[in-house]
Structures are given as structure tokens and as C-alpha cells.
Amino acid sequence: MSSSFRVPSVPPSGEVDIAAVFHAVWQQKVLVLFVSVGITLAAAVYAFTAKPEYQVSSVLRPAAINELDALNRSEVYQLPPGDALIKVGASLESYETRLNFFRANQALFKPFERPGRTLEQSFDAFNRDSLKLVLPDPKKSDSLSAYIGLGLNYPKGIDGVSVLNKFVDYAIDAEREQIAADLRVIVKNRLTELEGKIEAARSSYKTDKDARIATLQEADNLKRAQLQDELKALRQQIKTARQDRIAQLGEAIAIAKSLGIEKPTTPSALGEKTGGSSESSSVMRTEINNQQIPLYFMGVEALSAERTALLQRKSDDFTEGRIAQIARELQLLQSNREIEVLKQRQNEDLFLSGVEPLRAEVVRLKNLGNLDISNMKLVTIDRKALEPLRPVSPNKILILAIGVLVGGVLGVLAALIRHFIISGRRAKQQEVTPVLAGAAGKPLHERVIS
Known part of the structure; x- marks a missing residue:
């Protein structure tokens, strides 16, 4: 037997032996495969068990000029189509309008109710996470880009199409009623002013x-x-x-x-x-x-x-x-x-x-009472909400792909960590063994490795 002592070769500081790393990972391919498969299975379980979430949207555009001509010709209330669209958009974004719709249609929002939450708290969660208003880019002044979009994300079990379409109709009706109320107040004030002038003439x-x-x-x-x-x-x-x-x-x-x-x-x-x-x-x-x-x-x-x-x-x-x-x-x-x-x-x-x-x-102002605002078209519903063909989340393919990718990365990291831990332990053992042999009276250079 020949005695020799082998010192493990250490790469220069700052350099990584890619071949050694790849070899170490390959030696622990079972661990890499196990971690990858585990993460992928977890992602697959989430992808196939998570509650599907759907998305619907509706788009509103300005109404035709003739739709608002009767109101504008009254010379009492001027409402161009662009302003009407902005008013309806403000109504769609209004917290009060959304809360009133929520209260008036509680049957549609049963899945949003949670034990221990008040009606307002349940609505706040729905309003914050589900309803989104989409506005055109203010930098674009082209009239063709004038629109207002409204999106709704909802879980399975909710009739999102009915919720969104009814909410759009509700907001339009609410704004129409507000305009009618404003018109009545303006006409009443004008009549009061005119009666005051006539009364002054009488006096x-x-x-x-x-x-x-x-x-x-x-x-x-x-x-x-x-x-x-x-x-x-x-x-x-x-x-x-x-x-x-x-x-x-x-x-x-x-x-x-x-x-x-x-x-x-x-x-x-x-x-x-x-x-x-x-x-x-x-x-x-x-x-x-x-x-x-x-x-x-x-x-x-x-x-x-x-x-x-x-x-x-x-x-x-x-x-x-x-x-x-x-x-x-x-x-x-x-x-x-x-x-x-x-x-x-x-x-x-x-x-x-x-x-x-x-x-x-x-006489003219009193005849404005015959103006039918209930059928006045404030905006044009360019696109109503339609039943979605598939949920927007979870995206099973994307989740599985991410699971595979993350699983692979985590598997490699786990293999590298395990490799470095084992390598560190062996290096310590190799340093301790010559010390023990020298204490026993044997020269270090005579250590026999069989």
C-alpha cells in the first residue's frame, strides 16, 4: 500500500465550475425531479380547484345629436352628447349610485355576502375589487375615441352579465332622473322669477x-x-x-x-x-x-x-x-x-x-312639462355585456407552465443547496481526520488511503 494525501482542488476565487455544478445537479436528478413534480402538482391542483373568475365589459359612446335635440332646444338645459356621456360616466363611478344599485338588487349579490359583514362592507369589497371604469386616454382629442368602458370581474355563481347590464341601465336611468329633476327645478325657478316680474308689473x-x-x-x-x-x-x-x-x-x-x-x-x-x-x-x-x-x-x-x-x-x-x-x-x-x-x-x-x-x-316653460325625458337617450350602449366563453382566471396553462418552471428552478436550487451542504461536511471530516491520526503518532504524510 502506498500512503498519500489528496487535497481537493478549489477553483480560483470568484470562478464557478459549471461542469461541476451540472454534474452535482445531475447526480441529484431524483431530488430535482421530485421537487419539480411536487411544485407542478401543487400548481395543477390550484389551477383545477381554484374558483373560476369571469370578466364581462360594456362600452358606452356619445348619443346622436338628435336624441338630445328636444332638451337642448328648450333653452333651459343645455346638454351636448359629450357632456351627457361624462354625466353617465360620473354616475357609473359614483359610490352612491353603486351602493343604491347594490341595495336594490341584493338577490344578484348573494355570493358577495360574508358572515359577520354588514351590507355596506360586502358592497365595499365588491366595489373595490370587481367594478372597474375604463376611460379613454386624455391625451387623445379625437372624437372617435370618446367612450366609457365598464368592466366586471366576478366568480362563478354570479350572473355577471345581468349585474353589469342592469347596473349600466340603472346608472343611465338614475342620471336621466337627475336631469329631469334638475330640469324641473330650473323651470320652477324660472317660472317663479317670471311670476315675480309679472307681479312686479302688477304692483x-x-x-x-x-x-x-x-x-x-x-x-x-x-x-x-x-x-x-x-x-x-x-x-x-x-x-x-x-x-x-x-x-x-x-x-x-x-x-x-x-x-x-x-x-x-x-x-x-x-x-x-x-x-x-x-x-x-x-x-x-x-x-x-x-x-x-x-x-x-x-x-x-x-x-x-x-x-x-x-x-x-x-x-x-x-x-x-x-x-x-x-x-x-x-x-x-x-x-x-x-x-x-x-x-x-x-x-x-x-x-x-x-x-x-x-x-x-x-306658457313656453309650462309646456316643457310635456317634454318626455323618460325615453331620452343620453348615451349609446356600443357594446352590452355578453356571457363569457371562458374564465379569465385561473389560466390553467399559464399556471402549469409557471409550476413547471418554478418547480424546475426550486429543484435545481434544492440540489445545489444539498450538494454544498454535503460537500461542506466532507471537507470538515477531511480536515479533522489528519489531526486525529497525528495525535496517534502517525506522520501525516504516511496516512494510508485504501
Whole structure:
């Protein structure tokens, strides 16, 4: 026997002996195969036992312009097709709309319910993991790309097609009802505003009418007071004139008596009489004189008769023609026909000015109540959800492929780890054995390896 000591060759630091690694793995091919098969079987079990998950989607696009023409022509609520699509998209994304749909269709969501969870908690899980809204790229301004997509992932046992289609219809109906409610509020507010303007016109008309009546009454009262003052002054003037006439007649009577003038006479006749003229009384004389003959020449009889008549007079109104005119004017002022007509108006709205356009707008807005929004097409459902042909998960082929790949990798790693562990143990044993032999009195270089 020959004694020798073999030191295992170690590759330079940082270098890997690929052949040695491959040889080590090949020596443990059973382990690699066992791990690969185990991982692959585990992946296969998951692939064939996992609950299938399906996916459906729906796509919405803007409605045609004519679908919203009746609403836009109302001049009350403007809703272009693009804005209508955005509104419906906001409704589809709304948490409240989704929760209300969940509550209204609990029978469709029974599989989502979990023991110990409230209705809202079950909905939150469904809303977070199942419903996804897909929007177009905002960088693209092409109108052809305007759409809104909605996807639903659901496990087996749920009618996902009905859930998605009903939810889309529910969101559209909810938005349509919201638009109808908004339209009603806007129309109501506009009508209230117009009624306020018409009422303001009524108030202005009433104020103007009352002011007109007050002006006419004031004018009549002023005219009546002026006429009454004039009448009173005229009567006082006539009375004073009558009293003056009576006083004049009294003086004239006294003078006539002192002169013995009983009958009307003239100055020339009186002179002849006092001068003793013997002309026959049958002679008629005519005297032309530009001077006013004194009143006493009328004679006592005529003057006394006039004075007696003046004293017995009850009213002097007939002596002044203006008094009759004043009486006529006062009689006319007893009733103002214009005031009576103003007060007797029945339908005062007919006399309001500037309200014709307001009334026409009121009629137009009230006719908007006949606008049928329930059948208005806000969006076009470009693609409804259809029953999927196969589940989107689990992908059995992909899972098996990944299982095989992962199993192979893990098998190789396991083989390498086992190889390095065994190699490390052997290296330690080889280092310990020479030490033990030297302690027994044998030289190290004489170690015999059989």
C-alpha cells in the first residue's frame, strides 16, 4: 500500500465550475425531479380547484345629436352628447349610485355576502375589487375615441352579465332622473322669477293707477275749490253791488222827492217845468245828451219800485251769467268718469305694459312639462355585456407552465443547496481526520488511503 494525501482542488476565487455544478445537479436528478413534480402538482391542483373568475365589459359612446335635440332646444338645459356621456360616466363611478344599485338588487349579490359583514362592507369589497371604469386616454382629442368602458370581474355563481347590464341601465336611468329633476327645478325657478316680474308689473300698474286716480281726484278737488271760491266771490260781489244800488236808489228817491219828480223826466223837461212853460203836455221832446242823466230823474215811483224789488230779491245769481257756468262746472265735477272707469276695471292684467314676452315665456316653460325625458337617450350602449366563453382566471396553462418552471428552478436550487451542504461536511471530516491520526503518532504524510 502506498500512503498519500489528496487535497481537493478549489477553483480560483470568484470562478464557478459549471461542469461541476451540472454534474452535482445531475447526480441529484431524483431530488430535482421530485421537487419539480411536487411544485407542478401543487400548481395543477390550484389551477383545477381554484374558483373560476369571469370578466364581462360594456362600452358606452356619445348619443346622436338628435336624441338630445328636444332638451337642448328648450333653452333651459343645455346638454351636448359629450357632456351627457361624462354625466353617465360620473354616475357609473359614483359610490352612491353603486351602493343604491347594490341595495336594490341584493338577490344578484348573494355570493358577495360574508358572515359577520354588514351590507355596506360586502358592497365595499365588491366595489373595490370587481367594478372597474375604463376611460379613454386624455391625451387623445379625437372624437372617435370618446367612450366609457365598464368592466366586471366576478366568480362563478354570479350572473355577471345581468349585474353589469342592469347596473349600466340603472346608472343611465338614475342620471336621466337627475336631469329631469334638475330640469324641473330650473323651470320652477324660472317660472317663479317670471311670476315675480309679472307681479312686479302688477304692483307697478296698481301704483300708477292709484297715482292717476289720486291725481285726478286732487285736480277735481282743486278745481271744485277754485270754482266755489269764485262763486262765493261773485255772489259777494253781486250782493255788494245790489246793496250799493239800493243805497243809490235811496239817495235818488230822496233827491227826487225834494225836486218833486214823481215820474221819469229829463233835465230840460224839469227846467221848463220849473221855468213856468205853458206848452201843452201833449208835446214830446227828445233830448240828446252825452252826459249821464242823474238817477233821481227816474222819478220817485220808478226808483221806489226798483228799490223795493231789490230789497225783496232772494238771490242775485240770475244777474251774473258766470254763476250759471260755475254751477255747470261744479255739476260736472260731481263725478269723474275717468276715475270710475279706472276703478271698474275687472281684468287689470290686460292693461299691464311690457309683460307680453314674460307671459309667452311662462306658457313656453309650462309646456316643457310635456317634454318626455323618460325615453331620452343620453348615451349609446356600443357594446352590452355578453356571457363569457371562458374564465379569465385561473389560466390553467399559464399556471402549469409557471409550476413547471418554478418547480424546475426550486429543484435545481434544492440540489445545489444539498450538494454544498454535503460537500461542506466532507471537507470538515477531511480536515479533522489528519489531526486525529497525528495525535496517534502517525506522520501525516504516511496516512494510508485504501
